[in-house]
């Protein structure tokens with residue numbers, strides 16, 4: 022049991038035996054408070070469980086969407102959900118070390134952020150974002166998360182058509198759309214986000230304490246990221262998303 026859940030259970034048991042809990046108090050203890058550590062990928066306390074790597078509400082919504090899709094013959098399978106800071110750091114540093122053999126650190130960074138987030142800033146830390154494939158079809162050889170697998174007659178084009186029509190009804194939105202005016206990461210037809218939760222997490226990411234905590238993280242290449250570079254990165258990449266996922 023994680024610390025937050027332990028505290029919640031033990032505090033509730035203690036209070037509940039002595040008095041009738043008000044509905045507000047119950048709601049307070051049941052709210053899954055997500056803080057900076059969760060957003061940075063340093064804590065998993067916001068996830069459904071240790072084996073279900075999705076934020077709790079996102080998981081419920083995903084399961085409803087999965088059963089609806091199954092009726093249409095599409096088996097939504099998560100290729101990637103929550104990713105920890107450590108995992109993102111490993112991916113990042115592997116790319117950074119490869120690229121800096123022939124390029125400057127600045128060039129390497131700008132190339133990596135075509136597709137990969139800077140560690141601590143990934144939406145995959147949030148537990149609300151998922152990369153989807155269709156498990157009802159024969160998977161293509163090699164890398165599955167490629168644009169051409171999701172269009173035309175390709176393996177995952179039925180998934181894409183179904184998601185275009187139905188995902189919104191379950192709260193899921195494509196993040197990195199094909200809109201030519203969008204800045205930031207390239208088009209990702211596989212990456213969806215649970216809007217009711219993710220919207221508020223994005224606004225938490227814009228808060229001062231998030232940025233202060235991010236400044237304390239350590240990974241290769243970070244010393245080349247100035248404050249103004251990070252300001253521009255959050256604006257162009259963090260907010261370069263489907264407008265329906267922007268905090269209102």
Ligand SMILES: [Zn+2]
Pocket residue numbers: 101145150151152212
């Ligand atoms: Zn993704």
